[in-house]
Amino acid sequence: MFMGVRTGIIDAYGNYEDVLRDIRRFTSLAHGSDVLTKALLGNYALLDRGRPLEDLRHSIFRTALSRNSRCPLCERAQVCALDHFLPKNHFPEYSILADNLVPVCERCNRLKGDECDRVDGLLMFHAYFDEFPDTEILLAEIDVDSTVSIRYSLHRSDEIDDITFGRVEKQFKILGLFDFYQMEAVAELTDQIDLYDETYASLGDSGLRSTLSALARGAERASVNHWKAALYRALSRNEEFCSGGYRQLLASPMN
Structure with a gap:
């Protein structure tokens, strides 16, 4: 047959x-x-x-x-x-x-699922045949007020062409990665609160910033766009968080 x-x-x-x-x-x-x-x-x-x-x-x-x-x-x-x-x-x-x-x-x-875009031809990234962009495009935004808020977003780099960035956007949308990474970041920060407290108590805001930068570099060994790398880069650059705002992790639920 x-x-x-x-x-x-x-x-x-x-x-x-x-x-x-x-x-x-x-x-x-x-x-x-x-x-x-x-x-x-x-x-x-x-x-x-x-x-x-x-x-x-x-x-x-x-x-x-x-x-x-x-x-x-x-x-x-x-x-x-x-x-x-x-x-x-x-x-x-x-x-x-x-x-x-x-x-x-x-x-x-x-x-x-059965994601297979035959209209615009944009496929997600194949683990064997594709390299995810190694330019920093995943950003984490940190807001310290009565709570510590975390938001992930994508930033288009001039080094990335339209098709590649479109594939990145497709992957994040289909897999719901913004919300997923936000939840993972909340758990990560909660787990590390003792480290932040001890570092700040002994070394101050500059010491905490250095520690967060080191954690970012460690995560970047996996990928510059790893969710932990984006998180710790953002934390190390956030003056409020490094100058004691991290304590809001204990005061209120995070978003």
């Missing part, structure tokens, strides 16, 4: 990077055939425990060890699922292609 399909799949594997570069030019090998789509989707079950491709699944998850098992999409949660970068419902021929299977966390896997 599927004469020639094997050759077509091999060709599709060879075209994978071309599809990533311009998805608008490509349609699925199974386009228009529900029977072929179902057959190709069924291959994914071969990665389950006790099935012929179980070792492939284990091998893919081992690649996450180089990232300390952190999700490449949010840089926070532990990986626990395989995401089809090109969704298998749109491109079932890639349902078991290792290059298309990215270990991610449950949250990002759920939110990304």
Whole structure:
């Protein structure tokens, strides 16, 4: 029934990077055939425990060890699922292609879903084939009043082209990263309150600023746009926070 399909799949594997570069030019090998789509989707079950491709699944998850098992999409949660970068419902021929299977966390896997923009061609960043911009574009805004407020935003750099920045915006929107990073930042600051207090008591505002700058540099080893890097850069530059305003962390809930 599927004469020639094997050759077509091999060709599709060879075209994978071309599809990533311009998805608008490509349609699925199974386009228009529900029977072929179902057959190709069924291959994914071969990665389950006790099935012929179980070792492939284990091998893919081992690649996450180089990232300390952190999700490449949010840089926070532990990986626990395989995401089809090109969704298998749109491109079932890639349902078991290792290059298309990215270990991610449950949250990002759920939110990304079947995201596959064939209209403007803007795809999210692929953990294997794309490099997230290394220019500072993720900013954290700190406001110290009766509370300590944290807001994340993106700042367009002249070094980044429109298409790349559009992909960044798409990724943050689909994954709800602004709100997610805000919640993570609140937890981070709460956990570190004793460090701020001890540093300020012994070294004053300049000592606290130096400590926060050091924490920013440490986070930047992962990425200049890591949410912790943006947070600590902003804190180190905030005069009110470094001159004792950090105590508002204890006084009131943060936003």
